[in-house]
Amino acid sequence: MARQTIYQRYDQKAAKAGIKRNTRESLEWFRKTIRKDSNIKNLDKATDGLRNRRIEIGGLYAYEYSPKYAEKLPVWDKFPLVLILSFTSNGWFGINFHYLPPVIRSKILSELNLNRLNGVAIAKKFTQSDYGKFALKKYIATNLKSRPKAVPKDDWEIAVQLPFENFQKSNARSVWRKVK
Numbered sequence: 001m002a003r004q005t006i007y008q009r010y011d012q013k014a015a016k017a018g019i020k021r022n023t024r025e026s027l028e029w030f031r032k033t034i035r036k037d038s039n040i041k042n043l044d045k046a047t048d049g050l051r052n053r054r055i056e057i058g059g060l061y062a063y064e065y066s067p068k069y070a071e072k073l074p075v076w077d078k079f080p081l082v083l084i085l086s087f088t089s090n091g092w093f094g095i096n097f098h099y100l101p102p103v104i105r106s107k108i109l110s111e112l113n114l115n116r117l118n119g120v121a122i123a124k125k126f127t128q129s130d131y132g133k134f135a136l137k138k139y140i141a142t143n144l145k146s147r148p149k150a151v152p153k154d155d156w157e158i159a160v161q162l163p164f165e166n167f168q169k170s171n172a173r174s175v176w177r178k179v180k
């Protein structure tokens with residue numbers, strides 16, 4: 001029998017609990033259930049079963065990253081989970097969900113209505129929110145330490161709750177306290 005990915009495992013748990021995927025109820029259920037799972041603390045577990053994909057606007061990607069000016073930044077995320085907004089000459093701008101508290105991640109995805117909007121429309125709406133501005137980051141392609149893994153849209157509600165954020169020079173709670 002093939003080993004299950006984290007996404008398949010949580011999909012089955014939700015089905016057993018009678019949770020219909022991509023609803024307000026499921027967003028909240030995944031937040032409460034997944035954040036308790038201490039076995040998902042690294043990028044490999046969070047991206048197991050995901051495929052390497054070329055970066056596209058409106059896509060959600062996880063990868064390992066080291067910023068150009070890491071020593072000067074007050075905080076940065078080694079394993080970002082980024083919704084791509086636009087390209088630059090040497091990389092892209094994106095919303096790193098890890099800079100947002102888990103409850104806000106669920107709230108935003110609920111408000112953006114995952115079922116009806118495509119990734120590009122979601123990215124555009126996200127940039128118009130105060131939360132989106134806080135989590136807006138620029139990434140330089142040559143500073144990637146791993147190939148980007150694409151998260152299928154059907155699994156965004158799971159991916160945004162996986163606790164694999166890896167903040168350098170700070171902890172997650174300190175970063176999240178800055179979000180208003």
